Amino acid sequence: MTTDLASLPRVKLGEWPTPLQEARQLSERLGTRILVKREDLSGLGGGGNKARKLEFHLGQAIAEQATHIITTGAAQSNHAHLTAAAARKLGLQVHLVLNGQSDLPRTSGNLLLDQILQAEITFVEPPISQSNQQYMNDKMREIAQDIAIEGGKAFIIPEGGTDALGTLGYIVALQELGSQLEQLDPNVSRVLVAVAAGTCGTFAGLISGAILTSFPFNIDVLGVSISGKTEIKKERTVQLVNESLELAASSAAVTTDHIWIEDRFIGEGYAKMTKEGSEALRITAQSEGIFLDPVYTGKAMAALIAKGRSGELSDYDAVVFMHTGGLPLLFHYGSE
Incomplete structure (x- = not known):
């Protein structure tokens, strides 16, 4: 698989690997080990996935x-x-x-x-x-x-940037994350990776990466919808996963039954700030010194916090929050 991806044209735009950071105070709040994959520190422009x-x-x-x-x-x-x-x-x-x-x-x-x-x-x-x-x-x-x-x-x-070609970037990211987890804690056996799902390319790439890459632990991928209809997102994600797997020369395939989307934190729709998202933004900043945005990562973290509070994350040894960037958006919402 690596050879097949390596054969495709690619230019270096970011600084890899991005950091994988322990979120200790957030972990204490939620009763589960939370790690933050800092894709916001990718090294290009304002940063991001x-x-x-x-x-x-x-x-x-x-x-x-x-x-x-x-x-x-x-x-x-x-x-x-x-x-x-x-x-x-x-x-x-x-x-x-x-x-x-x-x-x-x-x-x-x-x-x-x-x-x-x-x-x-x-x-x-x-x-x-x-x-x-x-x-x-x-x-x-x-x-x-x-x-x-x-x-x-x-x-x-x-x-x-959402098509099969762009989705390959997050196959690479999942491989990178898996290697970091192995080095960080060889005793991890079950991991949840949570990410905001907008156009679903990053979400699909992480799923494809989990399918293609072998690690000594299981990886589940959760997409937190930030807008739109869930069934449409599932169908789009399946299409992207299967097309990217084909590009990676894999015969594997998925159906909508394999796609896990959380859609309770959308609020009024795209780019509409929610009460839960605003709270999550402040909790993350005040506990970890990490800034989220109101459109994507704020809603995704709101879902993670709610699941932590309800005990839904207790089956995982570690939960990785993919910080996909979006800091410039925070300044656009200053009046809210």
């Missing part, structure tokens, strides 16, 4: 001799700012297609970072008659055609 996906996407872009990178997301997209940072690091032009009004203030959060990176931004407001994703994908293709007319070559990365 997208750097691992982008290593494969940008590797392919370079292999195809692309001059421009195009991607899409919400106005305050973590993925968009990290894509811009990665493109700049490699000397490429970058164009972001963001869902929002063109007069949005660009003075905080990821939009501020996009500005500093001098990313070209096209704001779009998809009509009700068309899905957001389809509309934004069409806009990216339109921009790619314009770039081609001008003599350039664009490489399009999907929202969140």
Whole structure:
């Protein structure tokens, strides 16, 4: 499997391995050993999980001799700012297609970072008659055609960097995490890995990694939904897992029965702060000195705290919280 991944184009964008830290005070609160995998310290831009996906996407872009990178997301997209940072690091032009009004203030959060990176931004407001994703994908293709007319070559990365290629980044991450756990405590026998599930690429990659990698302990992967319908997320995750397993030359496959998603902490929807998420954000900061964000990691930690308080984590020797980044978002929510 490693050989198959090694044969794929890839560029180094982050600093690996990211730290695996004991969360001692949080562990005491929850009665279970909590570890934090610091993907927020990935070393690219404002940090975060997208750097691992982008290593494969940008590797392919370079292999195809692309001059421009195009991607899409919400106005305050973590993925968009990290894509811009990665493109700049490699000397490429970058164009972001963001869902929002063109007069949005660009003075905080990821939009501020996009500005500093001098990313070209096209704001779009998809009509009700068309899905957001389809509309934004069409806009990216339109921009790619314009770039081609001008003599350039664009490489399009999907929202969140979520496709089979990007998912490979978290197969690598799971291998890395497993090695760290072995070194940290050889007596661990059952581990839970918890991660926010948005576009589900990171979640799917961790599941694929757990399937492909042999360790002397069992790994369960929990995705905490931050928006959307659970059944759709499960189907999307199955698709990503199976496609990434195929890319890794594995005959293994999963069904929706294999996918564990916690969906009680969504609140009013995407980018809507919740009371539980806000509490989790403060608990984590005040007990561990680690900052989460209101959109992704705050909701994921809220689920973990609730499960710890109810005793649902007692069967695990260790629980690993994947800190996927998002610090710039915290400043965007200062008034809340």
